Amino acid sequence: MRGMFYLFLSVLSQVCAEALKVSGHVGHNVTLPCAYDAQARGLLSFCWGRGKVPTLKCSNRIVYAKDGAVGFISESRYQLLGQLNDGDVSLTILNVQPDDAGVYGCRVELPGWFNDYKINIILAVEEAPLEQLATQASRTVTPLRQQDGDDTTLYRKGRAEDAFIAFRKVGNICRVATIVSLTVLIITIIMASKKQTRPLQRLNTSTMENVYEMI
Template sequence: SILCTYTGVVGQTVLLPCSYVVNPRNKTVPICWGKGACPLSRCTEEFLTTDGWKVTHQKIKRYKLKGDLFRGNVSLTIENVGEADSGIYCCRIEFKGLLNDQKTSLKLVVKPAETTTFRLQPQQTSRNTQSNNPIVRALSCYFYCFSQLKILFVFPQEITSTANELQKSGDATRIGIYIGVSIFMVLVLALALGTFILKRRSYSKKKLQKSSIIFMSNPLPKDIRNIAGERLQVEENIYTIEENIYEIQDEYEYSGRAS
């Protein structure tokens, strides 16, 4: 009988290995699992047995055989292990023949889970200093929520590291959160700036178009039209005077040549 020690943490899933070689002569053989040292026959406090092909007795549902029985894998899986599961276990493979059984003794030590306490401090804010801008309020709520997310959620079955490894993992998680928040802030600011520029350009374009339409639709004032008419009349009078001068000059030259 071989005694091996295995360590688990409360809430984890623990595997106690046990197997045998299946060959044409042995084929599959019955086995039993019990708690306590292996006796001369069978198992003490027997809680699980097989007939070589399937499980015939299962006293505790958390104790299961998840391996391939047809290949001789009869390892014991204990789900959601507790401190009461600590102790010595016996895996007995019942080969035919006198004193021919294969016995494996395994010691299981279950330790309590490491617990970390986090203090969540409330955020002190004044209602008078809060901005009415919905974007600013949304960003404030976002940062507040992320500042409170300091509890690391993990499945009990996946807790396999020590307390120091958990602390390192928590530091890496916080760094990842800070990087994610920074990237999100850059994207939000870029989006807000782009929206502001587009709205500004759209407003300026609409204002310019509106001014052009008003100018084209309104006629010139009456005073301006009168001034333009008087200027045109003066120019016409000048042209008439010049024509009269030329006519008088021609008559004078003609009378001179006649005399």
């Protein structure tokens, strides 16, 4: 039964996670959006990891912050250039390379059970167009404003806020689904326990009858 419970939590965490696709170009910077309402909730703990957001924490963690204070960044290419005090915890990857392609997961630890904000972002890395390569030497790419299809700061924050609003809607559905599913799981466990005790009771009754017959 414990295995079923953990399996249920694992499936639920994936179903309730938002998903987003972002494209970037080799040699440029790209930002993966993630944000929450810091004005309403205060500064919260969050993490970024390579791979989908698991049941707890972040897999292959690359960034971690406790109550808004960044305590761990695995590489200098990973930057948090948003306004953390406003809840913008978007991850910027500098000088993107083909190996950076893949899934990234952001988790913001919201108070309450099954309540964390989770978003899985699929990063697709493409080769820069030829005209961009020709002018790359004379162009200065700054972390705060990205070019050639990469998100600007305002657009990045807007996408993150849109994802967070969508998550809140999905989150309400997930919480209802969690309550219903847990109720069904508890009822199933109780019924299974009763079925296991019935044969034992019948065996005890049969044993007593045999004893009386021998007497």
